[in-house]
Structures are given as structure tokens and as C-alpha cells.
Amino acid sequence: MVALEKYLRHNNMKEYKNINEVFENWGKENQKLPEGNLILKEKILSKIPFTLEGYRSYEQKRKPLPWMSMAFLTMAILIVIGNIGIFSKNVDMAIAPMWAERGSGIQPETPAVSDQNKMLGNYYYPNQNATTDTREFLKINYNATIKTRNVGDMVAKTEVAVRGFGGRVDESSGGEKYGYVNFSIPASQFEMFKSQIKSLTNAKLFVEEINSTNLLTQKQGIERNQTQANNYIINFKNEKAQIVKNHSQIINSFNSRVDGLNKELVLLQFEWQAASNSRRAEINTRFAQIQTEKNTIQEDSANENSSYQNKLTNVNQKIKDAEDTLQSYQTADQNLIDNVSMVNGTISFDWVSLFELVNIFVSWYWFVVAFLIGAVVSYWRYRMSMRVFI
Numbered sequence: 001m002v003a004l005e006k007y008l009r010h011n012n013m014k015e016y017k018n019i020n021e022v023f024e025n026w027g028k029e030n031q032k033l034p035e036g037n038l039i040l041k042e043k044i045l046s047k048i049p050f051t052l053e054g055y056r057s058y059e060q061k062r063k064p065l066p067w068m069s070m071a072f073l074t075m076a077i078l079i080v081i082g083n084i085g086i087f088s089k090n091v092d093m094a095i096a097p098m099w100a101e102r103g104s105g106i107q108p109e110t111p112a113v114s115d116q117n118k119m120l121g122n123y124y125y126p127n128q129n130a131t132t133d134t135r136e137f138l139k140i141n142y143n144a145t146i147k148t149r150n151v152g153d154m155v156a157k158t159e160v161a162v163r164g165f166g167g168r169v170d171e172s173s174g175g176e177k178y179g180y181v182n183f184s185i186p187a188s189q190f191e192m193f194k195s196q197i198k199s200l201t202n203a204k205l206f207v208e209e210i211n212s213t214n215l216l217t218q219k220q221g222i223e224r225n226q227t228q229a230n231n232y233i234i235n236f237k238n239e240k241a242q243i244v245k246n247h248s249q250i251i252n253s254f255n256s257r258v259d260g261l262n263k264e265l266v267l268l269q270f271e272w273q274a275a276s277n278s279r280r281a282e283i284n285t286r287f288a289q290i291q292t293e294k295n296t297i298q299e300d301s302a303n304e305n306s307s308y309q310n311k312l313t314n315v316n317q318k319i320k321d322a323e324d325t326l327q328s329y330q331t332a333d334q335n336l337i338d339n340v341s342m343v344n345g346t347i348s349f350d351w352v353s354l355f356e357l358v359n360i361f362v363s364w365y366w367f368v369v370a371f372l373i374g375a376v377v378s379y380w381r382y383r384m385s386m387r388v389f390i
């Protein structure tokens with residue numbers, strides 16, 4: 001108290017706001033080691049039955065290996081190795097379909113060319129110069145993969161969704177580890193169907209692929225062949241009309257000649273009754289000539305009728321073949337429209353383990369970082385525990 005009173009008299013009390021500041025500043029100014037500190041320390045150390053260096057060496061040898069730090073580091077390395085293998089597998093699975101598609105050599109399907117088409121010249125030639133035609137006849141193919149804990153339930157829900165949007169299930173399978181649904185759905189319902197499928201699972205468990213091909217080239221080829229077949233039908237019908245017209249003119253000519261001979265025959269018969277014997281002889285000769293001419297005309301008429309029937313049969317067959325060809329192209333055109341109006345797809349389902357789920361939602365490198373931090377912290381604590389503060 002005496003020292004404190006001296007301190008207060010020596011320092012103006014008004015410089016401090018309260019008693020706490022007084023004691024705090026007085027304490028700071030009077031901090032000092034006790035008298036004989038070094039002597040006391042030497043006496044204490046002289047009582048210890050071993051040296052300080054020996055104690056430190058003993059403590060360091062007695063410490064075990066940093067097993068915790070090594071365990072964390074091992075876990076980080078195992079996760080890195082495991083995920084590198086998974087990544088390589090996923091890359092191979094993604095690249096394989098692409099190379100298969102490139103190497104398959106699959107060409108767009110074209111209408112078949114029948115023998116009659118060849119006869120008519122109705123070959124399928126894509127028009128490479130039709131760049132002004134902006135129509136789109138998109139054939140869409142849809143593929144998706146969903147990771148799930150319940151494959152059978154997801155297969156059933158997908159089938160319900162397909163039928164609910166007016167589609168059909170072509171094939172389906174659902175096992176414990178894997179399943180799939182092959183389907184066709186109207187293109188007009190495709191976008192809503194996609195949204196419905198996406199809503200069945202989390203976005204991180206869902207992968208989709210959409211491929212579309214414009215079948216405009218096939219459509220243009222079919223239309224050109226239809227136009228050509230129509231032109232052939234028109235030409236063949238015009239040819240038929242000309243054959244009928246020519247036949248009618250020839251037959252009319254034959255009939256006119258026969259009518260003229262018949263009229264001459266009537267006049268000669270009337271003249272024969274009052275004619276002299278010499279005139280009758282001339283008339284009889286003419287009768288024979290008229291009959292010969294009529295027989296010739298009859299034969300020519302028969303030949304014309306036969307030729308006409310052959311020509312008519314031939315041109316009718318050409319018309320029928322052209323109409324059949326046109327019908328085949330109309331069918332091909334309708335098939336193309338029907339094909340474009342439907343989206344074909346496959347949805348596959350893969351069973352996923354809880355570890356894979358964690359790996360999907362929490363990226364594996366975060367686990368690596370966490371284990372590395374744990375390894376560093378554990379090793380630091382290990383090193384700190386080995387220090388001897390004496």
C-alpha cells in the first residue's frame with residue numbers, strides 16, 4: 001500500500017478515469033522477477049536426477065509414428081486413385097458411341113428402286129443444289145441415363161409417363177442393378193415428356209442426349225419422283241388417247257370405204273337387171289372386185305383391231321405401273337412424315353451406391369482436400385507434442 005500511495009502521489013490522479021486504470025498502470029510499471037530467480041532455478045535443476053538434453057532425447061524417442069496423419073494421407077491418395085479410374089471409364093464410355101457412330105458407315109435410308117422405277121427412270125437422286133428450301137423434317141432420337149437407388153420403380157414411372165403423353169413402350173426391362181425403356185412418343189409431346197422425365201430425379205443423377213437429323217433430302221427426292229411419276233402417267237394417258245383416236249380414224253376410214261362399195265354394189269345390181277349380156281359380164285366382174293376389196297378391208301380392220309388391243313394393253317400396263325410407282329412414293333412420303341412425327345428414344349437406369357451418391361453430390365476433390373488438411377493438422381499436432389519446453 002505504501003508503494004501504491006507513493007505512485008499515486010508521484011502521478012497525478014486526474015490522469016486516469018477510474019480505479020481499474022490506476023491499478024493496471026501501476027501493475028505494469030512494477031512487474032519484475034523475484035530476487036534470486038537464477039539461483040532458485042539452478043537449485044531446482046540440480047535436484048533433477050537426469051540432464052535436460054537426455055530428457056528431451058528420451059521424450060523424442062518415446063513418441064510413436066504420426067499414424068493419424070498417415071491415415072489421412074492414405075485416404076486422400078486412395079480417393080484420387082479411385083476417382084481417376086472412374087473418370088477414365090466414363091471417358092471411354094462417352095467416346096465409344098461417338099467412334100462407333102463415325103465408323104458404322106450408316107447412310108440415310110432412301111426409297112427402294114424397283115424394276116418398274118428403273119424402267120420409268122425414277123431413280124433417287126438427292127438434289128445437292130436445293131439450298132433455298134428451308135423446310136425442316138427433323139427426325140429426333142433421344143437417349144438418357146438416370147442413376148437411381150430403385151431401378152424397378154423408375155422403369156415403372158417412365159412407362160407411365162410414356163403412355164401418359166400418347167406414346168408407346170416398345171421394349172422395357174428392369175432388374176436390380178440395371179434397366180431400360182425403349183419408346184416412341186409424338187414429337188408434339190416431346191418437350192413436355194422431357195420435363196416430366198427430368199422431374200423424376202435430381203439433375204445431377206440425370207444425363208440426356210438428343211440427336212436430330214433433317215430428312216429434307218429424302219423428302220425432296222420423294223417429291224421429285226412423285227412429280228416424275230405423275231408426268232409419266234399424264235404422258236401415258238395422252239399416248240393412250242392418241243392410240244384410241246388413231247384407231248377410230250382408221251376404222252372410220254375402213255367403214256367409209258365399205259359403205260362406198262355397198263352403195264356401188266346396190267347400183268350395179270339395179271343396173272344388172274336391164275343391162276345387156278356384155279354389160280352384165282362387166283358388172284359380174286365388178287361384183288367380184290368389190291367382194292375382194294371388202295374382204296381386204298375386213299382383214300385390215302381385223303389387223304387394226306388386234307394391233308389396237310395390243311397397243312391399248314401395253315399403254316394401260318404402263319399407266320398402271322406408273323400409278324403403282326406413284327403410290328409407292330406416296331407411301332414413302334407418308335412413312336417419312338410418320339417417322340418424323342415420332343421421337344424414338346431409350347432411357348437407361350443404373351443402380352447407384354450410397355458412396356457414389358456422396359461422390360456425385362460432393363465432388364471427390366473436396367474429400368481429398370479435407371483429408372490433406374487433416375493430415376497436415378495431425379502432423380502439426382504430432383510435431384508440437386514432441387517439443388519439450390524446459
